[in-house]
Amino acid sequence: MARYTRIAGSIALITLKNPPVNALSAAVRQGITDSVGRALSDPEVEAVVLCGEDGKFCGGADIKEFARPMTGPGLVPMIDAIEAGEKPVVAAIEGVALGGGLELALACHYRIAHYKARLGLPEVTLGLIPAAGGTQRLPRLIGVPAALDLITTGRHVSAHEALKLGIVDRVTDRNTLELAVEFAKSVSGQPLAPRRLSTRQPSCPTDLDSFLEGAMLRVRQRARGAIAPVACVQAVRAAATLPFSQGMEQEKELMASLFTSAQARAMQYCFFSQRTVGRWSMPSGARWDNSKAQPIHKAAVIGLGTMGRGIAVSLVQAGIPVVAVEMETKQLEVAKHAVTSILEREAQKRGKEPKLGLIHFSIDLQDLREVDLVIEAVFEDMALKKQVFRELSSVCRPNAFLCTNTSSLDVNQLAAATRMPELVVGMHFFAPAHVMKLLEVVYGPRSSPVAVATAMQLGKRLGKVSVAVGNCHGFVGNRMLMPYMEQSVFLLEEGATPEQVDQALEEFGFPMGVFRVSDLSGLDVGWKVRKGLGLTGPGVAPGESARIRQGRRYCPLPDLLCKQGRLGQKTGKGWYLYDKPGGRVAKSDPWLHNFLEEYRSQHGLQAHPVSQQEVLERCLYSLINEGFRILEDGIAAGPEDIDTIYVFGYGWPPHRGGPMFHAGAVGLPTVLEKLEHYSQAHPDIPQLQPSSLLRRLVTAGSPPIHKWREVVKTVHSQL
Numbered sequence: 271m272a273r274y275t276r277i278a279g280s281i282a283l284i285t286l287k288n289p290p291v292n293a294l295s296a297a298v299r300q301g302i303t304d305s306v307g308r309a310l311s312d313p314e315v316e317a318v319v320l321c322g323e324d325g326k327f328c329g330g331a332d333i334k335e336f337a338r339p340m341t342g343p344g345l346v347p348m349i350d351a352i353e354a355g356e357k358p359v360v361a362a363i364e365g366v367a368l369g370g371g372l373e374l375a376l377a378c379h380y381r382i383a384h385y386k387a388r389l390g391l392p393e394v395t396l397g398l399i400p401a402a403g404g405t406q407r408l409p410r411l412i413g414v415p416a417a418l419d420l421i422t423t424g425r426h427v428s429a430h431e432a433l434k435l436g437i438v439d440r441v442t443d444r445n446t447l448e449l450a451v452e453f454a455k456s457v458s459g460q461p462l463a464p465r466r467l468s469t470r471q472p473s474c475p476t477d478l479d480s481f482l483e484g485a486m487l488r489v490r491q492r493a494r495g496a497i498a499p500v501a502c503v504q505a506v507r508a509a510a511t512l513p514f515s516q517g518m519e520q521e522k523e524l525m526a527s528l529f530t531s532a533q534a535r536a537m538q539y540c541f542f543s544q545r546t547v548g549r550w551s552m553p554s555g556a557r558w559d560n561s562k563a564q565p566i567h568k569a570a571v572i573g574l575g576t577m578g579r580g581i582a583v584s585l586v587q588a589g590i591p592v593v594a595v596e597m598e599t600k601q602l603e604v605a606k607h608a609v610t611s612i613l614e615r616e617a618q619k620r621g622k623e624p625k626l627g628l629i630h631f632s633i634d635l636q637d638l639r640e641v642d643l644v645i646e647a648v649f650e651d652m653a654l655k656k657q658v659f660r661e662l663s664s665v666c667r668p669n670a671f672l673c674t675n676t677s678s679l680d681v682n683q684l685a686a687a688t689r690m691p692e693l694v695v696g697m698h699f700f701a702p703a704h705v706m707k708l709l710e711v712v713y714g715p716r717s718s719p720v721a722v723a724t725a726m727q728l729g730k731r732l733g734k735v736s737v738a739v740g741n742c743h744g745f746v747g748n749r750m751l752m753p754y755m756e757q758s759v760f761l762l763e764e765g766a767t768p769e770q771v772d773q774a775l776e777e778f779g780f781p782m783g784v785f786r787v788s789d790l791s792g793l794d795v796g797w798k799v800r801k802g803l804g805l806t807g808p809g810v811a812p813g814e815s816a817r818i819r820q821g822r823r824y825c826p827l828p829d830l831l832c833k834q835g836r837l838g839q840k841t842g843k844g845w846y847l848y849d850k851p852g853g854r855v856a857k858s859d860p861w862l863h864n865f866l867e868e869y870r871s872q873h874g875l876q877a878h879p880v881s882q883q884e885v886l887e888r889c890l891y892s893l894i895n896e897g898f899r900i901l902e903d904g905i906a907a908g909p910e911d912i913d914t915i916y917v918f919g920y921g922w923p924p925h926r927g928g929p930m931f932h933a934g935a936v937g938l939p940t941v942l943e944k945l946e947h948y949s950q951a952h953p954d955i956p957q958l959q960p961s962s963l964l965r966r967l968v969t970a971g972s973p974p975i976h977k978w979r980e981v982v983k984t985v986h987s988q989l
C-alpha cells in the first residue's frame with residue numbers, strides 16, 4: 271500500500287509501504303494511484319514528495335506477482351499520470367530505486383538521492399526489459415549510450431554515479447526526506463513541461479546506426495543466447511528513432527514476448543534460488559535461523575598462491591583485518607607485491623583508497639594467536655594440509671574457526687587433525703577468489719552449526735553467494751563436473767573433436783566449452799586428482815587395461831597429453847594450440863587431430879559422426895544425473911543449491927536456470943529416457959545409469975522443481 275500524509279503545510283507525502291523492499295505490488299500501485307489523484311485534486315497541495323518506508327525507495331515490480339494473473343492498476347498508466355500531473359513530484363530516493371522503482375522515479379519531475387542509494391534497471395537479469403517507460407525515458411534523460419549500458423547490463427549505480435550521469439538532480443548525506451520537502455517547496459509553481467522526460471529528445475551519437483549496430487553485435491556476443499539483452503537494444507533503438515508514444519508501443523510489444531518466455535522464468539527462478547540458498551540447512555536439523563554466527567574481527571590466510579592472494583584481497587576489501595602468511599620470506603615478498611597491486615588496482619576501479627593498512631604479511635605462525643578465523647589455502651595435498659591444520663590447532667585460540675580452501679579434499683580428515691574438529695569447515699572459493707561470486711561452504715559430519723553459520727555469514731560479508739553443502743569428493747560443483755568431463759573425452763574416443771564438443775556447449779550458452787576451460791585451468795589439475803584417486807600413475811594395478819579403471823570405462827587421453835607436456839595455455843598447447851606459452855587465443859591443432867586418429871586406431875575404436883545433440887545430452891544429462899545423486903545423498907539441500915552453484919561458479923547460462931531447472935524444463939521423463947538409452951549403449955559407464963531419485967520423480971508424475979524436496983524427504987525417511 272501507500273500512505274498519504276500532508277506535511278509542511280502544502281506538501282503531500284506519499285510513502286510506499288511494502289516490506290522488505292517496497293516492491294510495486296497491486297496494493298502499492300493502487301495506493302500510489304489513489305494518493306497521486308488525491309494530491310493533484312487537493313487545491314491546498316502545491317507539490318508532492320514520493321518516498322519509500324524504512325529507508326528503501328523501491329525495489330521495483332513485485333517479482334512474486336509475475337507468476338499470477340495481473341490485478342490492480344497497471345504500472346504504465348500509474349507512472350504516466352505522475353509525469354502528466356500539474357504539480358511537481360519529487361522522488362526522495364533512499365536505499366534502492368531499481369527496475370519499476372527507478373521507472374517510477376523517472377516519471378517524477380525531480381529526483382533527490384541519499385549518497386548511499388543504489389539505482390538501476392536490472393530487468394535484463396530477470397529476462398525482461400524495463401517496460402514501464404524505462405527504455406524510453408532513460409535515454410531521453412542521460413543519452414542513448416549511457417542508457418544502453420545501464421539497460422543492457424542491468425548494473426546498479428551509486429548515487430554519485432547517478433548524479434554524474436544526470437539521473438538524479440541532487441545527492442545528499444542529510445535527511446533525504448527533509449531535503450526533498452524543502453526542494454519541493456522551492457520548485458512549486460515552476461514550469462513542469464521541461465521536466466517531463468517523455469517530451470524530450472534523446473541525445474544520440476552522430477553515427478547512430480553504426481553505434482547501435484556495434485552495440486547489438488557486442489550484446490549478442492555477451493548474451494550467449496539470452497534474448498532479453500537483444501530486446502533491450504531494440505527498445506533503446508526505438509527510443510532513439512521514434513516519437514515517445516511509438517517507442518512505448520515497441521517497448522510493450524518486446525516485453526509481451528519476453529514476459530511469458532522460458533528464459534524469463536529461468537532467470538526469475540535464479541533470482542529466488544539465490545535467496546533460497548541463504549536459508550541453509552544441514553541434515554542434523556541445524557539451520558540458518560537456529561544457528562548463530564560468531565563475529566569475525568580478524569582473519570588469517572595461510573598460503574599465498576593464486577587462491578590465497580584472492581581470498582586475502584576479498585577479506586581486506588570487506589574491511590576485515592588479515593594476517594597473510596607464507597612459509598618463506600622470498601615467497602612472502604612475491605605474494606606481498608602481488609596482493610598489494612591487486613588491492614591498488616581494485617581500489618582504483620572503485621575510485622577508493624586501497625585498504626593496505628588492513629593486511630599484515632608474515633612468515634610467523636605465532637602471528638595467528640589473535641585471529642578469529644583462519645582460511646588455509648596451501649597446495650591441494652592432504653598430507654600438507656593436515657600438517658598445517660595440526661600446527662594451526664596448537665597456535666590459534668581454542669575457539670578460532672579453521673577453514674580449508676579445497677576443491678575436493680575430505681574436510682573430515684582435516685578436522686580430525688585438530689583439537690576442535692567442530693570448528694573446521696571447508697570454504698571452497700573459485701579463482702580468481704576476489705572476483706568470482708560463488709563460495710561452497712562445506713560441512714563435515716563434525717562441523718558445528720555455529721561454524722557453518724559463521725562461514726556463511728563471512729561469505730555474505732565478502733559479497734559472495736554462499737551455498738552450504740555436505741562433504742564428499744568434489745562437493746557439489748566438482749563432483750558433478752566429473753561425469754561431464756568424462757563424457758567429453760569419451761566423445762573424443764568415439765569420433766568427436768574438441769572443437770565440436772566446445773562449439774555445442776558454447777552454443778548452449780557456456781562462456782567456454784569444456785576443452786577450452788581445461789586448457790585455461792591447466793590439464794595437470796585433473797591429472798593430479800586422477801593420480802590421487804589411483805586412476806593413473808603409480809597407483810594403477812599392474813596389467814590393468816588402459817581404458818578400464820576400477821571396473822569401468824576410462825579415457826587416458828588427458829593423461830597422455832599431460833605426459834607430453836601439453837598442459838594447456840601455460841605450455842602453449844593442450845587440446846588446442848596457442849601462439850606461445852601463456853597465449854590466450856586457441857587455434858585448432860592438426861597434431862591433436864592426428865593424435866586422436868592414431869589413438870583410436872591403436873585401441874581399435876571406430877570413429878563415428880557425433881551430433882551436437884549427442885554432445886549436449888551426454889555431457890549435460892550425465893552432469894544432471896549426478897546432481898540427482900547429490901540430492902539423494904543429502905549433499906545439497908535442494909535443487910536451488912545446485913543450480914546456484916552452477917550459475918555462479920561454473921558458467922551455466924542463467925537464462926537456462928541451472929542444470930536441475932534445465933532438467934525440469936526439458937522434462938524429467940525425457941532426461942530419464944535419454945539416460946536409459948545412452949546407458950544401454952554404454953553399459954561400462956555407470957554415470958549414465960539413471961539415478962533412483964530421477965526415476966522416483968518421474969514415477970511421482972514429474973512434479974515442479976519446488977516440490978522436489980518433498981520427494982527427496984520421502985527417500986531419506988525410507989533409508
Ligand SMILES: CC/C=C\C=C\CC(=O)SCCNC(=O)CCNC(=O)[C@H](O)C(C)(C)COP(=O)(O)OP(=O)(O)OC[C@H]1O[C@@H](n2cnc3c(N)ncnc32)[C@H](O)[C@@H]1OP(=O)(O)O
Nearest residue numbers: 290291293329330331332333334345368369370392401545
Ligand atoms: C509492465 C511492467 C511489468 C513488469 C515490470 C517489471 C519491472 C521490474 O521492476 S522487475 C523487478 C526489478 N527489480 C529488481 O530486479 C530488484 C530485485 N531485488 C534486488 O536486487 C534485491 O532484493 C535488493 C532490492 C537490492 C535488496 O537486496 P538485499 O537487501 O540483499 O535483500 P534480498 O535478500 O535480496 O531481498 C529481501 C527479500 O525481498 C525480496 N525481494 C527483493 N526484491 C523484490 C521484488 N522486486 N519483488 C518481490 N520480492 C522482492 C527477496 O526475494 C527477499 O525475499 P525473501 O523472502 O526474504 O527471500
